[in-house]
Amino acid sequence: MVTAKVWVLKKHFEGFPKTSDFELKQIELPNLKDGEVLLESVFLSVDPYMRPYSRRDMKEGDIMIGTQVARIVESKNPVFKEGVFVVARGGWRTHFISDGKDLQLLPSGWPESLPKSLALGTIGMPGLTAYFGLLKVCKIKPGDTVLVNAAAGAVGSVVGQLAKIGGCKVVGSAGSDDKVAYLKKINFDEAFNYKTVQSLDEALRKASPDGYDCFFDNVGGEFATAAIKQMKKYGRIAICGAISQYNESLPQKGPYVQVPMLFKELQMEGFIVTRWDSHREEGLKALLKWVVEGKVKYCEHVTEGFMNMPMAFIGMLKGENIGKAVVKV
Ligand SMILES: NC(=O)C1=CN([C@@H]2O[C@H](COP(=O)(O)OP(=O)(O)OC[C@H]3O[C@@H](n4cnc5c(N)ncnc54)[C@H](OP(=O)(O)O)[C@@H]3O)[C@@H](O)[C@H]2O)C=CC1
Numbered sequence: 001m002v003t004a005k006v007w008v009l010k011k012h013f014e015g016f017p018k019t020s021d022f023e024l025k026q027i028e029l030p031n032l033k034d035g036e037v038l039l040e041s042v043f044l045s046v047d048p049y050m051r052p053y054s055r056r057d058m059k060e061g062d063i064m065i066g067t068q069v070a071r072i073v074e075s076k077n078p079v080f081k082e083g084v085f086v087v088a089r090g091g092w093r094t095h096f097i098s099d100g101k102d103l104q105l106l107p108s109g110w111p112e113s114l115p116k117s118l119a120l121g122t123i124g125m126p127g128l129t130a131y132f133g134l135l136k137v138c139k140i141k142p143g144d145t146v147l148v149n150a151a152a153g154a155v156g157s158v159v160g161q162l163a164k165i166g167g168c169k170v171v172g173s174a175g176s177d178d179k180v181a182y183l184k185k186i187n188f189d190e191a192f193n194y195k196t197v198q199s200l201d202e203a204l205r206k207a208s209p210d211g212y213d214c215f216f217d218n219v220g221g222e223f224a225t226a227a228i229k230q231m232k233k234y235g236r237i238a239i240c241g242a243i244s245q246y247n248e249s250l251p252q253k254g255p256y257v258q259v260p261m262l263f264k265e266l267q268m269e270g271f272i273v274t275r276w277d278s279h280r281e282e283g284l285k286a287l288l289k290w291v292v293e294g295k296v297k298y299c300e301h302v303t304e305g306f307m308n309m310p311m312a313f314i315g316m317l318k319g320e321n322i323g324k325a326v327v328k329v
């Protein structure tokens, strides 16, 4: 008999999540039936979507939603051998049982030397978000100027690097000087700290006086309002996230985007990465290749210990991470 530790949503988040909104519980797992596998989480992901999706999809008392890289410790399913690592949607649990249907093997050719946690970040859902958001929504082409915010995070850092591979000029904004230094290190053409600039309008204009062809928006709110005004004619805006609004209790007034959208004939499209699930393998293969070749660099913000899942999640929402925020069990 295996005892799993799990983190439960004790109380729906009101405003910014607090550690008291979570509760640690223990669950006895039953013996495996034919076709099932027992998994042990090795790395767990903490992601912004957990904040809005908890309200939409969960009730109080549910185990927190989430994905992990897990190792199969016992198998009664011929497809999954013991010792194999998979990406699973098991939620915040140390151990869990699956019938195998929701498990994804790491992409073939994954080098032994590459951290398996990257399957939650650069070579996982956030990397795919950058890949499909740029190719299918922004439709980047060589010579475009691409703006991305939350640029030092899991999605943003890949957006900037892929746009550079695609022959674009890249401008990124992030919330600390260390993050800005990181963006310069990974080849962003221009980067600024949105928390310390005198004026967002001026910072955006200085970074690209001619304006922006593409805006990959992870943040929304005040930043997006300023950025939309500086789009070039026929510019494309990909609404990937709105993290500045996830913890707002009251609906915000504005921004009103119709005037710049109209006179600059802009396109704006929201997207969820799962739209391209049928092309997932293609995206992961491309990301793995670029990482192995050193063309896409990665950085991870690793919190040690399953006990610290709530702190890791809250820390990511506060902006403590450079690169992907993960928890090592
Ligand atoms: N559409 C889709 O399918 C997907 C969308 N997303 C979205 O992409 C965005 C980035 O996700 P991800 O890369 O995983 O997370 P990150 O690794 O970028 O971590 C979140 C970052 O958001 C920034 N941030 C937090 N609060 C604010 C705020 N109030 N204003 C501005 N920035 C803030 C912080 O960076 P800083 O210090 O720079 O402020 C923080 O580090 C999120 O909006 C997320 O919801 C993610 C995956 C899939």
Ligand SMILES: CCCCCCC/C=C/C=O
Pocket (backbone or CB within 6 Å): 048, 049, 066, 067, 089, 125, 240, 241, 272, 273, 274
């Ligand atoms: C369990 C994986 C769900 C992935 C979908 C993430 C979509 C994110 C939207 C905003 O952050």
